Amino acid sequence: MNEFKEGVPTQQGTVRCLEKGVAMPALLTNWKNFCEGTAEFDKSHFLALFHQDYDEEALAQLLRFFDRSDQLIKRISRFRAAWHRRRKRETLLSEIEACALAMKDLVEKSVAFEAFGERDLMALTNRVTPIVTGSVADFEQAAQADWPNREKQVVLGDYFDEKWSVHGPIMDALLEAFYGAANSYDLQWYLGAPLMDTTVDFEHFLRLWEAGYDTALTEVHLLLIRVSD
Template sequence: MSSLLVDWCNFCEEKAYFDKAHFLSLFKDVSAVHNLDEIFNYFPNSDALVERAKNVLDAGSLDQRAYLFPMGKCSNADLLVFATRWLKEQSRFCQCMGDTELAWISSKASAVYVSNSVVNDAVQLDIPNNWIFDFIGDHVRNSKALDVNESYALFEALYGIAADYYLAWYIAAPLIDLDINLDLYFKLWKVGGVSVLLQDKLLVSSKI
């Protein structure tokens, strides 16, 4: 058992205290990856958490990178389909949770394939893509089944897998009491898809 996994167990059993950032690389620790059951054993629905974590870890590779990178590929046409399905789910969620403006913006946008550099430039802007992310994030934080230190540390460790909050929320979905289908985001991510919502269009690209 690695020292980081030992720290995790001691932390969850309240034998030691660490800042949540201490576990940022927990799922990139070789020993920990082979002990997912032990990591998630401290949480309800642990079997579902293990399954989702395996889904993500099996779909990507570090390959000398700081964060997990998806290994799947698909056609540009399929990327547009996956991205559109995820956008429709975001629109549905915004409508259900009362933000009709975000729901309207996301419902009328048409998907177009662009280069990855265009997506990277766009995501830095003040655009609906970021407003929806903040909106979903606020509801995720308010809907966690467990409001304890272990939960906050777990979410930090899950973010550390790929520096991706949506992916972290996909894995942690069994701990989130929220009606949003994050599986649709995972399906886009695992084939290397990225998308950014502007006022009138959804920019879609591949980072592979």
């Protein structure tokens, strides 16, 4: 399981990105200039944009370049609260609750399998049993398997890539920042959902992630594991 590399808070409240070594105030200035067209950056420059908490006013400034910014603000705030609870193990789910959420998430996203004619993945969705495992080795083997777990993610990625209602360099950079928030495409989709033409409910995944769970699909089970730091 890959926990994202959080920025390091300093005594002055500045957050420095471990990957880039860019102080967050500078990164915010870069973002403003990039969105206004007065500076050019590769989208990867903004991977750490959401590695710290912002108040609503700061988020409004960050996201003023996008439609539905109010909805984006709510999702980012919700994600950051979930991130803190995940780190502190403040959200508890029973194994039954976790398994139920994992299946709801899989079923929600199975619209992609149906749309792309992925009958084998649809069949798996209808027959797998969710189960919590304590074996990191078993989980990692399932998570890294080309079939079915990686194939599932490829299909989902292709499907949701077609659903973005906004396109262009600024949108690409925002999506990169959303991915960098937790090194997760599932959470990128959650954060960016207001800019997506879909009715898929990504909240199931966020609640599961918030409680510290990761999932991997096999031909028999939807495996869940509680991630330890």
